[in-house]
Amino acid sequence: MSNHILFLLADGFEETECVAPYDILIRGGVKVSLASIHTDPFVEGAHGLTIRADALLSELDPSLYSGIFLPGGGRGVENLRNSQAVQETVRSFMGAGKWVTAICAAPIVLAAAGVLHDKRVTSYPSTEPDIRSYCKSYSQDRVVVDGKLVTSRGPGSAEEFGLQLLALLEGKDKSEDVRKGMVAR
Structure with missing residues (x-):
């Protein structure tokens, strides 16, 4: 299966944490789909940026994706946490x-x-x-990889997170090419 990552979006998501990894993965050739967890494809970010999702989570078959991504943002995370569909999707992806x-x-x-x-x-x-x-160990590193679980600290680490995820999905050479093309650190 080629890499196809499903971004789960909820009202109140942190824009930088969504857009930076999205852009990096797309530049690196990873297919990305945006899914609204709501009944409306238009999802409003924490700072007013509205993004039109490609589909509603309720309309998708999660088995078609190789991974999921959850952006932060206080209200966005609250909406994600309170969604039974998101909880089931997370458990399904981890279990698989x-x-x-x-x-x-x-x-x-x-x-x-x-x-x-x-x-x-x-x-x-x-x-x-x-x-x-709730975890085995907690780290203050900017990006933490544990098997197929990747977590990161916040908006300031979104670019680093995206590049690390691209390296895991498509290889270090691809990630380095994208980094250079973006003039990123």
Whole structure:
């Protein structure tokens, strides 16, 4: 299966954490689909940017994707965590050994889904107490990879997160080519 990552979007998502990894993965040749967890394809970010999702999560077959991505953002994470469909999707992807990726506060969604018990993770600093007791170990590294689970700290690490994820999906050479083309650090 070629890599096809499903971005789960909820009202209140952190724009930088969504757009930077999306752009990096697309530049690297990874297919990305945006799914609204709501009944409307238009999803409003935490700072007013509205994105039109490709589809509604309720209309999709998760087996067609090689991984999922959950952006942070306080209200967005709350909406993701409160969605039974998101919880089921997270558990399904983890159980199938697919990529599960989350940034900023979004690892709270993974904790709520009960999939972190044997994993090393990171998250936005203020969410550490909410996640620490649900995972094997907590790290303050900017990006943490534990098998097919990838987590990151916040908006400031979104580019690094995207490049790391691209390296995992398509190889270090592809990630380095994209990094150079973007004039990224």
